[in-house]
Amino acid sequence: MTAIARSAAGSHVGKIRANNQDSGYSGRQLFVVADGMGGHAGGDVASAIAVQRIREIDVPHDSADRAVDALRDALVAANGTLSEVVREHPELTGMGTTVSAMLVADGRMAIAHIGDSRIYRLRDGDLIQQTVDHTFVQRLVDSGRITPEEAAVHPRRSVLMRVLGDIEPDPEIDTAIVDLVPGDRWLLCSDGLSGYVSEEKVSAILGTARSPREATDRLIKEALDQGAPDNVTVLVFEVAEEAPEEPLGRATVGSAAKPLTFDVAPTKRPVRLPTLLLHPIKSVQQQEDSHFEPESDEYLDELIEEDRLRARRRRIGWLVGVSVVVLAIVAAGLLGYRWTQSRYFVGTDGSNVIIYQGVQQGIGPISLSSEYVDTGIRLNDLDAYTQQQLEGTISAGSLPGARAIVERIDPESDTQAGPQPVPSELIEPTPSPEVTP
Structure with missing residues (x-):
């Protein structure tokens, strides 16, 4: 029976933020990545609570269907725990977290997902995203209003439409069951990786790394080389024909690996000169803190209308710019011609x-x-x-x-x-x- 042969997890605070709001867990049957949101008001607390609650289900399950139920129940329970913490600590109001989790059962894999952390599968050199981002820009992409390339630089790319937190008592969670195929490599990551490292580069690293540990380290390094304005959390595991002789180890990374505290902490640290020199655009124009907005038709209509106005202004600006360039070329041509006629x-x-x-x-x-x-x-x-x-x-x-x-x-x-x-x-x-x- 196919099984998980090797796995590795890593997390880095990045080059801009003062604290790590990501959390990750690599276990024997369970693999989780969570990316906290809420700025100074507890993004690290949210991701840590979610991972600590979800990792309780890292036990054998009889079937993939039961594994899906266990994942969903664990995410809902984590959502309830976050609400309770906010009632006890009002200063954390508005905190939340994304969660992407996978649970092995009976040779198959159950998936549960909410937010914009991602799960990828590399099979025969093809990297396929297995989850759909619950973001406003993904809605625009799905409706054909913008392209994926435009979504990557859209000013509203940080708006999340679904998260775990104290906002929704019954969050909508995407679930799925997939087959495990020997030779596959799986990647779970926060948007600190997917937002700054291209899928082509991710695929190349996953395909050439000799082990999950090497792949994890190289992916984090690649994010750091791109300026890493956000926290970066990466988890990689690979599938084999048979289970390893020794059971997989357990590893918790990011905020969940530290004692849970509720101190309000700054989310960013000053940008150092070397970072600005090496990555001037990525460091200054870094992605804003992710935040949740209600998934309502009224709010979506407002954002879509705002996006239309922005696109209209962009077109007008483009036309004005082109007109100025054309006029400048014509003026230069006339001046140049007048000069030639003086010779x-x-x-x-x-x-x-x-x-x-x-x-x-x-x-x-x-x-x-x-x-x-x-x-x-x-x-x-x-x-x-x-x-x-x-x-x-x-x-x-x-x-x-x-x-x-x-x-x-x-x-x-x-x-x-x-x-x-x-x-x-x-x-x-x-x-x-x-x-x-």
Whole structure:
């Protein structure tokens, strides 16, 4: 019968937060990751209470169906415990936690999930997410309003629609039963990993690590390399044909591994200069603290309308930006063209010497020069060296410079070529107005 062969768990506070609000448990039949929320008001307490209550069911179960019931009952019981703690400690009002849990029974695996922590399965090189995030942005993705890539940077990505806590007395929990296949590797993680490390990178690490312990350590390190603005909790186990000779050990990580306290503590610590230098964007634009909002149609409608307005403003901003860039390009083109028309050079049309206005270069098929005046000097009347120079054109810069070049070529030429004044004898006199005495 298939069984869990090896497992490992790890948790890190990250590079920004002052305390770890994640908790995790890797047992013999049970595997759990919880990510607390509520800021200074007890996110670490919420995840610790949930994991400590749920790990009580880490015992053999007769069937996967009973394992599902046990998981659901444990999460509901944890939810009730959180409500009781808030009644005794009002300063913790609003705290809550996500939970993603798996329980082995009869060669199969029961899953229970609420929130945005995740469960992944790696099989034959394919990494598949087994849970669905209970977040506002996931609703937008499911309805086709935004893409998964847009959800990753959406300003409302921290809004959770379902959690365990003192808000809902009967939380809605997703459950499922999956088969265990030898060779599979499973990953449970908080969004401190999934929010900052790509699935491609996660898949590569899970597929190449020699053991769950190595995979866990490498995944946490990868999150830290990305700046790790959130707590990071990772749990990895692998499935084998037969159970190991010695039973799996039990490990509790994160807040649940410490004595439970109800002290209000800061959630963030100052960002250090090295972190800003290495990860300027991820460190400054870190994800806001996750928080719960009621899963009501009115609230969803408000958020969707807000998202529409944001998208409309984004489109207008994009159009304005494009317009400014286009206008800048047009203005630069006009200024550039005006500059080219202040330049002159001397060349030939094949038979005569010509003063051209503009520059020799062009833009594709567009010429940036035109004939200013034909000097009347025949090319064949000049020596071979001068003819060769004229065929390659001689840059003059200004019009007086061009006339000076023409004078050097032929001193008898009319260097004042160009629009000439009309001789006075050709101008008819204008009759004087009659003056009446």
